[in-house]
Amino acid sequence: MRRRDVLHLGLSEATVRYRDSDEVDFVIVGSGAAGGVLARELSLAGFSVVVLEQGPRLGEADFKHDEYAYWFQWEIAADPARNPQTFRTSEREEARVRPRVPPAIYARLVGGSSVHFTANFWRLHPVDFVEGTLWSGVEGASLVDWPITYQELEPYYARVDWEVGVSGQAGASPFEPPRSRPYPMPPVAVKSSGILLEKGCREMGWTAFPAPMAIATESFRGRPGCIHCGFCMGFGCEVRAKSSTLVTMIPEAEATGRCEIRPESRVVGIEIDRSGRTTGVRYLDRDRTERMQRGKSVILAANGAETPRLLFLSESSRHPDGLANSSGLVGKYLMTNGQSMVGAAFEHELNDFKSVQVTRIMHDFYDSDPARGFYGGGGIDARLFYHPMLWGVEGYGPPGAPRWGAEYKALLRDYPRSMFVNGHTTSLPVETNSISLDPDVRDAWGYPAIRMTYRDHPDDLSTMRFMQERSVEIAEAAGAKRVWRYPVANTTITAHLLGTCRMGKEPAASVIDPDHRTHDVPNLFICDGSSMVTSGRGQPTMTIMALAFRAAERIGGLARRGEI
Amino acid sequence: MGWSVLAAQFPAAARAAREARRIASGELPRSLVVLSPAEAAEVEEISAVIIPTDDTPGAREAGAVYFIDRALGDFLSPEADRFRAGLSDFGQRLSSSHGGASSIADLDAAEASSFLRSVQDTWFFNLCWALTVWGTFADPSHGGNRDQSGWSMLGFEDRHAWQPPFGYYDAGAHGDSG
Numbered sequence: 086m087r088r089r090d091v092l093h094l095g096l097s098e099a100t101v102r103y104r105d106s107d108e109v110d111f112v113i114v115g116s117g118a119a120g121g122v123l124a125r126e127l128s129l130a131g132f133s134v135v136v137l138e139q140g141p142r143l144g145e146a147d148f149k150h151d152e153y154a155y156w157f158q159w160e161i162a163a164d165p166a167r168n169p170q171t172f173r174t175s176e177r178e179e180a181r182v183r184p185r186v187p188p189a190i191y192a193r194l195v196g197g198s199s200v201h202f203t204a205n206f207w208r209l210h211p212v213d214f215v216e217g218t219l220w221s222g223v224e225g226a227s228l229v230d231w232p233i234t235y236q237e238l239e240p241y242y243a244r245v246d247w248e249v250g251v252s253g254q255a256g257a258s259p260f261e262p263p264r265s266r267p268y269p270m271p272p273v274a275v276k277s278s279g280i281l282l283e284k285g286c287r288e289m290g291w292t293a294f295p296a297p298m299a300i301a302t303e304s305f306r307g308r309p310g311c312i313h314c315g316f317c318m319g320f321g322c323e324v325r326a327k328s329s330t331l332v333t334m335i336p337e338a339e340a341t342g343r344c345e346i347r348p349e350s351r352v353v354g355i356e357i358d359r360s361g362r363t364t365g366v367r368y369l370d371r372d373r374t375e376r377m378q379r380g381k382s383v384i385l386a387a388n389g390a391e392t393p394r395l396l397f398l399s400e401s402s403r404h405p406d407g408l409a410n411s412s413g414l415v416g417k418y419l420m421t422n423g424q425s426m427v428g429a430a431f432e433h434e435l436n437d438f439k440s441v442q443v444t445r446i447m448h449d450f451y452d453s454d455p456a457r458g459f460y461g462g463g464g465i466d467a468r469l470f471y472h473p474m475l476w477g478v479e480g481y482g483p484p485g486a487p488r489w490g491a492e493y494k495a496l497l498r499d500y501p502r503s504m505f506v507n508g509h510t511t512s513l514p515v516e517t518n519s520i521s522l523d524p525d526v527r528d529a530w531g532y533p534a535i536r537m538t539y540r541d542h543p544d545d546l547s548t549m550r551f552m553q554e555r556s557v558e559i560a561e562a563a564g565a566k567r568v569w570r571y572p573v574a575n576t577t578i579t580a581h582l583l584g585t586c587r588m589g590k591e592p593a594a595s596v597i598d599p600d601h602r603t604h605d606v607p608n609l610f611i612c613d614g615s616s617m618v619t620s621g622r623g624q625p626t627m628t629i630m631a632l633a634f635r636a637a638e639r640i641g642g643l644a645r646r647g648e649i
Numbered sequence: 650m651g652w653s654v655l656a657a658q659f660p661a662a663a664r665a666a667r668e669a670r671r672i673a674s675g676e677l678p679r680s681l682v683v684l685s686p687a688e689a690a691e692v693e694e695i696s697a698v699i700i701p702t703d704d705t706p707g708a709r710e711a712g713a714v715y716f717i718d719r720a721l722g723d724f725l726s727p728e729a730d731r732f733r734a735g736l737s738d739f740g741q742r743l744s745s746s747h748g749g750a751s752s753i754a755d756l757d758a759a760e761a762s763s764f765l766r767s768v769q770d771t772w773f774f775n776l777c778w779a780l781t782v783w784g785t786f787a788d789p790s791h792g793g794n795r796d797q798s799g800w801s802m803l804g805f806e807d808r809h810a811w812q813p814p815f816g817y818y819d820a821g822a823h824g825d826s827g
Contacts (some may be wrong), residue, residue, distance in 0.1 A: 151790070153787040275819055276813075276815050277815060312811070314809060404730065435818060436805070439816075476803070488699070489698055491703070494700055497700070497802075621702040
């Protein structure tokens with residue numbers, strides 16, 4: 086048995102519990118893709134850590150195959166009844182509450198959205214880090230280089246592959262970024278959607294290749310391989326095959342005896358002393374009692390919507406525009422990744438409701454090409470996307486398709502013969518796209534609600550339309566007997582919350598430095614989707630985890646050297 | 650994109666709805682909570698026009714009306730009176746446009762379809778439509794999709810695990826190892 090497996094077997098032992106008055110080395114806000122990695126890395130490095138998570142702690146036995154519970158009643162994500170959000174497309178509009186489906190979709194439980202995500206695990210490419218230089222500006226956007234390069238981040242991508250658990254096939258993509266190690270597990274067994282994507286791409290002269298997925302395909306570090314149940318996207322894995330931080334990083338953090346995961350702890354403010362340093366965070370426990378957890382340093386890993394919200398909630402007379410906001414850029418440059426969608430029904434059954442969503446992807450149009458006349462690029466995958474309820478509401482056909490009678494039923498019954506060819510694309514960082522506090526709406530705890538302001542840059546919409554045309558070509562070349570499009574429209578709902586506390590060297594032009602330290606508060610750090618400078622082409626979680634591995638190393642080094 | 654059309658959904662349930670469902674867990678009684686027998690009968694006829702029965706089950710066999718009734722008794726309870734009023738209005742329009750017809754079941758398929766076009770933008774019909782679809786395809790524990798008949802009509806099956814090959818097009822791709 087490998088050493089790491091032994092770590093997993095030790096989980097039933099009680100983990101460490103700290104008192105609020107204990108000044109731990111690190112208080113981490115959020116236990117998702119970034120928070121889970123940070124907790125594991127810093128506790129393994131010998132630091133004392135408390136992770137505050139607003140949601141409950143659930144395990145694989147709590148998860149179920151129930152579309153109504155997760156997609157309609159929001160049992161683990163969104164929760165618009167208690168956590169309302171408002172939306173508007175520009176600052177000139179009054180933002181309105183979205184009572185049914187809030188604009189920012191994320192999960193609230195230990196493990197965060199890494200529990201319910203689809204597990205697409207693309208790395209960024211070298212070009213993603215230097216497009217400011219390559220494009221020397223795009224009108225209406227702040228397209229700048231990252232302060233770090235792909236080469237600097239690559240070792241941490243490799244650590245995610247091997248320590249969190251990613252399956253895939255090195256060398257299969259002609260556009261693959263350089264990698265120091267192969268994948269630790271073979272790719273997910275190909276589905277009919279993958280075969281058809283391969284066929285359509287081949288006919289068009291493009292290349293589909295096995296998708297990198299955060300899904301164990303064989304026994305890996307004490308977890309079993311995927312059993313192909315088909316309930317990944319929006320669901321929690323019932324066998325621990327999906328590589329969420331809930332079943333990977335967090336148990337290993339707790340096994341150090343130095344990390345406490347404290348669920349149902351809702352952080353509402355960051356405390357700052359007279360010298361301008363943070364002393365810890367204020368939070369509401371499950372009984373709504375306000376408490377304060379003291380810490381030598383605080384790391385925000387709450388996601389690209391909650392992290393800026395928390396900085397705004399921490400405003401004071403000395404920080405009237407919110408904490409760590411001397412640049413004025415907290416909450417700005419929100420990026421979501423564009424999407425396009427094409428339905429395709431075939432003669433024979435794909436039965437794509439089985440197994441993981443995505444088994445093949447293509448990156449032939451990943452890079453921007455000035456010849457297209459606009460900035461942007463992306464990737465394409467094929468997947469069923471819909472479980473039965475939402476298939477019946479919107480998946481079976483385009484807007485305007487029959488919705489009753491024999492014609493409707495005939496379209497419904499295309500379910501096992503259908504798939505969707507989806508484009509995943511760049512979002513430009515636009516200053517007016519933002520997360521802020523709604524001036525009127527409050528959550529069930531009495532705190533201001535998240536307000537999202539978002540309108541896609543014209544180049545983003547052009548990129549989505551371009552990818553949709555390529556998707557139609559793929560579907561037709563693959564032999565679909567029916568192809569339908571969903572109109573490309575302004576993004577109003579997203580699960581990707583990126584760029585709202587961007588990283589940079591210049592304090593006037595960024596919120597955090599390349600070590601993830603806020604420019605304004607020396608012992609306050611931020612690491613999550615908000616750190617990203619550009620959006621990539623979709624599927625940001627791999628990069629968020631790689632950033633967290635790197636951040637933990639940088640922050641741990643600063644702490645050891647007494648430089649915090 | 651799928652997210653965008655999700656916005657057309659109806660209100661997410663209150664916490665209390667979940668509690669009610671736990672109390673009522675197990676095989677649900679086929680009894681009505683909110684709708685009268687006459688109202689339920691007409692809602693079932695409307696659902697049967699939306700997803701008709703042919704050689705495969707439709708909304709009627711799925712018991713979508715029981716899902717609808719339960720929804721009106723829990724998370725949609727604030728809308729229950731408006732729904733019943735909408736149903737009444739639906740009936741009056743039907744009666745006045747089709748010579749005193751008392752039910753949409755009195756119309757043939759072409760007439761019924763034509764009538765639905767005339768009411769397709771009403772609040773009542775859109776809610777009734779959505780609930781019919783949900784009730785036909787939601788997990789059976791929520792009151793509809795009886796015996797998984799909605800799923801079997803679609804060609805969907807919920808299993809704990811599957812093994813490749815999954816479908817026609819990948820049948821040759823898995824080799825001896827399956």
